[in-house]
Amino acid sequence: MAMQDETENIFLIGHTNSQIDGNQLPSNLQVLQCLFHNLRVLKHNLHDSKQLVYDRLIIFWQRVKIPIQQKSRCIAKIDRLYNEWRSLQKSSSIRGITQINKEEGFSSNLQNLFDIAHHDALTMIDDKIKKFLLNQRKPCRVGFIDEIEDPISESSEPSSQIESTDTSSFSQQSLQRDPNFVLELDESPPSKKSRGTIDIFTPKLCTMLDKCKISDRNATGLLISFLEAADLDASQYIVNRTSIKQKREKFREKRAAEIQHRFKNRDLSKLVIHWDGKHLPDITGRSFVERLPIIISTEKETKILSIPKLENSTGRAMADAVFDVLQEYGISEFVVGL
Structure with a gap:
């Protein structure tokens, strides 16, 4: 059986799990529980943790002979699910209606299938497996793997989908007899890949x-x-x-x-400075800070110079912030009004 870690209680996820087990194709919750076990308990980095989760995922899809997407696409899907959780976790302190609705929507999707089937999978499998996949895509995953496994073919015909040689020491008949059977994989991090060299940022x-x-x-x-x-x-x-x-x-x-x-090279004259303190959310979204929008106006236009963060909202702090911005732009000599 998979080992459940009692010391970790992850936001919206609950406890972590060392393995992905059961008699259905893996759910979003199982993927995240295994991912967080690799991150929080085994102390792997995110890249290696996703690789290990992928190794466990493909075992279940191989059992039912459903073609899956390329490895890079599966890894990217794991990353998107993690990023969705991460976004909710960062804003969890803001208990507004929008945040609550997002959390409820995310939680309701956790028991659904983590779908990595090939885009043309339904045209590549027989009717029995096709029906199983469609049922697994329903809410809470309908059906079980051992209902469609072929004992003869499972024991004699290895699948090309499995990329880990560790699976060779376990028979497919054992997988069929025990729905909770878990295949232990080597948890050592995969070899490092060379970094890319092509810069696409413009x-x-x-x-x-x-x-x-x-x-x-x-x-x-x-x-x-x-x-x-x-x-x-x-x-x-x-x-x-x-x-x-x-x-x-x-x-x-x-x-x-x-x-x-x-801005400095423009013909400036008769500038009027405006400012007004605002109590705004911090960049983390977890607290509020004092910000001071500083604006200049001329006869022809209005421009925001800066919105600095203040330690406090005293008059001295505001005056210092305004002065620093004027000095930074080099326009203090053109100010005629406040």
Whole structure:
């Protein structure tokens, strides 16, 4: 039986599990429980943890001889499920209606099938297995694996889907007799792959990611999915969370410097400064902070200079923040009114 870890109680997930077991195709909950066991208990990194979960997933799909998607697509699907949980966990302290509805929707989907079937699987399998797959795709997964397994073929015909040699020491007849049978796999991390070298980041791409409010983590999954859809090898490209974060920060700094440079070179005169403190959510979404929008206006236009974060909302703190911004832009001599 799979080992359940009693010390870990994960948000919306509950306890972690060392294995994926049972007599049905794996659910979203089972995938996350196994993933968090690798992350929290075995202390693997996210990349290796997803690889180990994938190794367990394919065993069940092999048992029923249902073709699955490419490994990279399966890994990306695990990543998307984890990112969805991560997004809810980050905003869990905000108990609004929207957050509660999202959590309920996520929880209701946990018992459903983690579907990695090939897109054309229904045309590649016989009617009996097709009916089983369609039933498994129903809420809470209807049906059981041992109802469609062929004992003769299972014991004599190995499947090309299994990529781990560890499975050879266990007979398929044992899997059929015991619905809760769990195949133990080597939990050592897979070998490291070489990093990609092709840089696809452009100023326009960085601008669109910011404009659409896409996080660094979600941008990683989005770009990998796009490269795979375009039949490109994602491993050849520089697409990881750290690199994306660095590229976006560098672009923002460069863009801010360009805007300041153009602004300083304009013919400025008679500027009026406006500011107004605001109590706004912090970037983490877990607390509120004081922000001070600082705006200048001229006869022709109005421009936001900065929205600095304040330690407190005293008059001195606001005055210092306004002065620092004016000095940064080099326009304090043109101010004629507040």
